[in-house]
Amino acid sequence: MNYLLLKAVVEELAQNLTGHRVDQIFYLDKLSILLNFFHPKFGESYLYLSASNDFAAIFITESSLFASKMTTPFLNSCQNFLLGKRLFKIEVPPWERNVCLEFLDPKTAEKVYLFLEIMGKHSNLLLVNQDFIIVDAIKRYGENQSRYREVLPGKPYIPPPKPEAFLLNNLTLETFLRLFIQSPNLTLGDFFKRHIIGLGTFLLKEVFFLTNLKADTPCKELSTQQIEELYATLISLVNKNPMPVLYFNDNIPFYPAPFELKSLKDFVKQPGSPCEVSAQYYLYHRYRREFDSLTLTLKNAINKKLKNLQERIVELKAKIKEYENAQEFKNFGDLLLAFQHQVAKGSSRVKLQNWDGTPIEISLDPAKSPIENAELFYKKYQKAKKGLNIAQTQLQITQEELEYYKTLQFQVEDARSLEDLEEIKQELGIDNNPKSKKLKKTPPNFLTFTTSNGNKVYVGKNNWQNDYLTFKVAKDNDLWFHAKNIPGAHVILKCEKVPDEQSILEAAVIAATFSRARFGKKIPVDYTLRKYVHKPVGAKPGFVIYQHEKTIFVDPNLKLLQTRLPGFTTGKP
Structure with a gap:
């Protein structure tokens, strides 16, 4: 979430949620929660907060669509400290993405803070008391994971480290020129990556587009006039009034911009409030991420089952082929009884004439008599005959089950909604969480x-x-x-x-x-x-x-x- 859009979202939240009471808090996933606010005049509002590595964000959304009955220690802490309190203030420091929500208990005037730190894979959501002691965090880590600070209950809250690069609000033309003189061998793209923070990829591309420069242009090739024009364009861009638009690529939300970007003029765009643009973008990609993740889970489970069933079918067919030779055991027994006088005592093998006149060799147990050997072959015959019936029945059942899982495989590949996948997941019985929602009892949407x-x-x-x-x-x-x-x-x-x-x-x-x-x-x-x-x-x-x-x-x-x-x-x- 780029800073300029985040700042516009925070301003919208301050205008629409200040003074509203926290009524409920919902679990969305292990890195996201939903605050349900209430105001007697304005009714209910839902505030989405996520510390997701890829899609950390904050915005108002229309409903509790993704809410779950799941609970976590962090959610319990938020419920204990935030329910009944009112949002007193929300702010974000200049060119930082560390949103502070300050809540106030109307009875005791006790304060509690919720910090959303948007920092890519280091994003976090922390609950902090009025003494700035951490109550809990959605991502906990100790000194083994971070030399800078510990994020654990009972530890002092330390804000994220300040970047070594310049924040745009502190960047003067003099400093900008000096940095260029010090970086002759850097390209423009590397220059901004090393020295300037807060723009983001698309806004930086917009700056280059407006100044007719390229990211791979060496800094030493720019004249003083070009550097001054680059600075003026940069400052003009970041000082524009926010008028958010959502850009689409092939009907998919592509980039939530704080204002129209000329560099994206060929993309379809849709204007909206900061929260509307953010909600449409982040909820789509959240839904897409959950959809893709569940699709992969179901495919893996089904493919594993299909592999096991196919191997079982091979085994059963081999058994059936073996059992189909059972008639041979009966034939051996009949021959031994008919020609027992030709079997020498203690023989391990005997050659006899088969019923069709051809010679046949039969393996024997030398410790047993011809009659006892014949009885062994009859027992093998009965066992094989019974085994053949069982194996044929099992083969039919296994083949039917294989077709069933092939049907499921097709349905997963063909699914177009998370709800369809959830129904398949529950049908497979791979959801062991007793608190997850059960199959719908209401008529489905066909x-x-x-x-x-x-x-x-x-x-x-x-x-x-x-x-x-x-x-x-x-x-x-x-x-x-x-x-x-x-x-x-x-x-x-x-x-x-x-x-x-x-x-x-x-x-x-x-x-x-x-x-x-x-x-x-x-x-x-x-x-x-x-x-x-x-x-x-x-x-x-x-x-x-x-x-x-x-x-x-x-x-x-x-x-x-x-x-x-x-x-x-x-x-x-």
């Missing part, structure tokens, strides 16, 4: 389409939604669609009357599109009345059997996938 003839088509996005759609939403005379023998969504065509062929064709195209075969041609799609679709007792989520189906071959329509992009809404029947 993807919803309307055929050219006005019929509604609903699409499930994961196994839980597929089951809910098929067995709780669809009626007996609705049509159920699914790509034939291919992982994909359950699709329901709502039928108030006998459906027309065009609506059936369009629903089939939707089913093919929302399947793993979406990039193919002439995809087979089965469809039947919903009353002919059943779920076997004990079957895994999403698994069904059906009958009286018809099959139609269609080409997927990839344009339909645009309905799953951010910004598109889904609906409930």
